[in-house]
Amino acid sequence: MGKTAMEERPPGREEVSFQVDRVSPGERVLSFSGSLTVHTVGGLLPRLREFWTTENPAGILVDVSGLRKVDTAGALFFRELEGESRKRSLPFAYRGASGMLEGILGMVPSEPDVLPVPPARHPGFVEEIGKGTVAFFRDFVRVTGFVGDLTLAVGFCLVRPRSVRWGDVLHYMRRAGVDGLPIVGLISLLLGLIMAFMSSLQLRQFGANLYVASLVGIAMVKELGPMMTAILVAGRSGSAYAAEIGTMIVHEEVDALRTMGFEPVRFLTVPKVIAAVLVVPLLTLYADFFGVAGGLVVGITGLDLTVHTYLRETMASIGLFDVFSSLVKSLVFAVIIAAIGCQRGFQAGRSAEGVGASTTSAVVAAIFLIIVADSAFAILFHYIG
Amino acid sequence: MAEGKENAGREPVLIVEDVTARFGEDVLFEKVGFLVRRGEIFAIAGESGCGKSTLLKIMIGLLKPASGMVWVEGVNVTGAGEEQMRRIRSGMGVLFQSGALFGSMTLGENVALPLREYTDLPAPWIDRIVRAKLAMVNLGGLEDRYPAELSGGMQKRAGLARAMALDPGILFFDEPFSGLDPVTSAELEILIRRIRSAVGSTMIMVSHDLPSLFNLADRIILLDRGARGILAEGDPREMKRDAVDGRVARFLHRAVPDEKPEEVGE
Numbered sequence: 001m002g003k004t005a006m007e008e009r010p011p012g013r014e015e016v017s018f019q020v021d022r023v024s025p026g027e028r029v030l031s032f033s034g035s036l037t038v039h040t041v042g043g044l045l046p047r048l049r050e051f052w053t054t055e056n057p058a059g060i061l062v063d064v065s066g067l068r069k070v071d072t073a074g075a076l077f078f079r080e081l082e083g084e085s086r087k088r089s090l091p092f093a094y095r096g097a098s099g100m101l102e103g104i105l106g107m108v109p110s111e112p113d114v115l116p117v118p119p120a121r122h123p124g125f126v127e128e129i130g131k132g133t134v135a136f137f138r139d140f141v142r143v144t145g146f147v148g149d150l151t152l153a154v155g156f157c158l159v160r161p162r163s164v165r166w167g168d169v170l171h172y173m174r175r176a177g178v179d180g181l182p183i184v185g186l187i188s189l190l191l192g193l194i195m196a197f198m199s200s201l202q203l204r205q206f207g208a209n210l211y212v213a214s215l216v217g218i219a220m221v222k223e224l225g226p227m228m229t230a231i232l233v234a235g236r237s238g239s240a241y242a243a244e245i246g247t248m249i250v251h252e253e254v255d256a257l258r259t260m261g262f263e264p265v266r267f268l269t270v271p272k273v274i275a276a277v278l279v280v281p282l283l284t285l286y287a288d289f290f291g292v293a294g295g296l297v298v299g300i301t302g303l304d305l306t307v308h309t310y311l312r313e314t315m316a317s318i319g320l321f322d323v324f325s326s327l328v329k330s331l332v333f334a335v336i337i338a339a340i341g342c343q344r345g346f347q348a349g350r351s352a353e354g355v356g357a358s359t360t361s362a363v364v365a366a367i368f369l370i371i372v373a374d375s376a377f378a379i380l381f382h383y384i385g
Numbered sequence: 386m387a388e389g390k391e392n393a394g395r396e397p398v399l400i401v402e403d404v405t406a407r408f409g410e411d412v413l414f415e416k417v418g419f420l421v422r423r424g425e426i427f428a429i430a431g432e433s434g435c436g437k438s439t440l441l442k443i444m445i446g447l448l449k450p451a452s453g454m455v456w457v458e459g460v461n462v463t464g465a466g467e468e469q470m471r472r473i474r475s476g477m478g479v480l481f482q483s484g485a486l487f488g489s490m491t492l493g494e495n496v497a498l499p500l501r502e503y504t505d506l507p508a509p510w511i512d513r514i515v516r517a518k519l520a521m522v523n524l525g526g527l528e529d530r531y532p533a534e535l536s537g538g539m540q541k542r543a544g545l546a547r548a549m550a551l552d553p554g555i556l557f558f559d560e561p562f563s564g565l566d567p568v569t570s571a572e573l574e575i576l577i578r579r580i581r582s583a584v585g586s587t588m589i590m591v592s593h594d595l596p597s598l599f600n601l602a603d604r605i606i607l608l609d610r611g612a613r614g615i616l617a618e619g620d621p622r623e624m625k626r627d628a629v630d631g632r633v634a635r636f637l638h639r640a641v642p643d644e645k646p647e648e649v650g651e
Contacts, residue, residue, distance in 0.1 A: 255447055
């Protein structure tokens, strides 16, 4: 039936006409014709309001025999009319209702079944602070718990090295290490160049050109080499670890691991931590080398130093202890990056948004902890060295 | 408690005792209890949001219930320690909704994983078992493919091969038919039936796809959000015939079309 009505509809704009007839002193007949749809209902609303304010009917009869088409909006319009009549305790009836109208009215009950939903509560300022504090401590507890799990897992793998998935370790070493070589080299080279150039502007005034070499060497090896490398690895690999584990959670792969009796922390985190611990110190040495090379370029081209002089000055300013402490630092940074990346991945929710948030959080938290650890090392090495 | 005729009297392999689950502050279901006997195909049906996936996760020990206990092969899963859990899990397989294959591993490596973890079989033997399992689910020869190279139905079958790697006594299925076209769905039904008769595993499935469950299950429980628990339990066909409770009747008749196609209309 509905189909026929659709076919009969003339092309062009849909229109509806509405008229009120007074059949007896109180009873009003509201006649509709045309199409009462989402496109035409809007025009009727002011006229309906006007009807209720000007007329004072004792009964309503709605003549719908002239309607060719009614959609959900049209049906809602009639339900509204019914509701208003009920509120005024007026008798209400339809005349000439087609099967189509009855069908659509059946889909829009006057009192729809609504699931009982508690009204949304907007927490106050104090509640927000409380929630934030609780969330912070929960996060702290989770991270601590994760560090415990990770320590146990690493301990287990040290006792049973065969349980480590060495294929995965190699895979992650390539991803974090080999694939990171170009960007780490480039950034370090530029860092060396910038440092040498900026410091030369100042030192030249005092005829202390030669000290550019030691400045770049010490800064790169002691601080910037380990830190820049760690920040780059956190951005490249820490985020990747979080995204990988987060996606595995979304795809129920972590659940599958658990049901197969695998310890997810051991299975997924240990290879990443081992790979990072092996690769980040090497990357740091590589960054140190490129940083010094960047300084060297400025030294030769801008400061009239020879390669030999520059390198001799650099080597004289860096001790074995400096290189060693730089490697120790980078090792700790590596553990931080891999552990935080994995931990944030494990706490990602089961949604794409959760994975995104965990990835961001992995990078931010890793960089923050790297800098905190670096400050601690600065004090520690001051007293040791 | 209504039970499938052929399985009545067999020992129970899984007992769920007064389990209550909450989602935040909402109670999903309260004091749900049933038992599954060895060799049965047992189905938990219900509409989305009734808590059936939560119940499954509680049964396989991934979630702890708010209260109640789950016994699998005589061990209390809800209170089991790591080592006990590991032993129980070696005897159960789970097919997750999406297959949950590890994307970084080939199909062969996925299926081999539990074999490597739980057995000390030499590598060639593991390969032979992997090939056999994949052939069982009609994926023979695809050992070296990665999950991303397969269709959804194939991934699900590969997930089934991995769940069956150790020939577990109990196989759990989470929405096995969701996302499958009717033909693939029917193929999976046949496969599940074949595996049951070949391996004899007890199968517990959770699904909202009542027609498929009715074809397969020996016994079924209907979980209902409104009732916060089990709405009905028993043989699916009898349940449909005897449905007196308005809600059960509505639930069943809506989900399962009548057997005679001419009554359904065009």
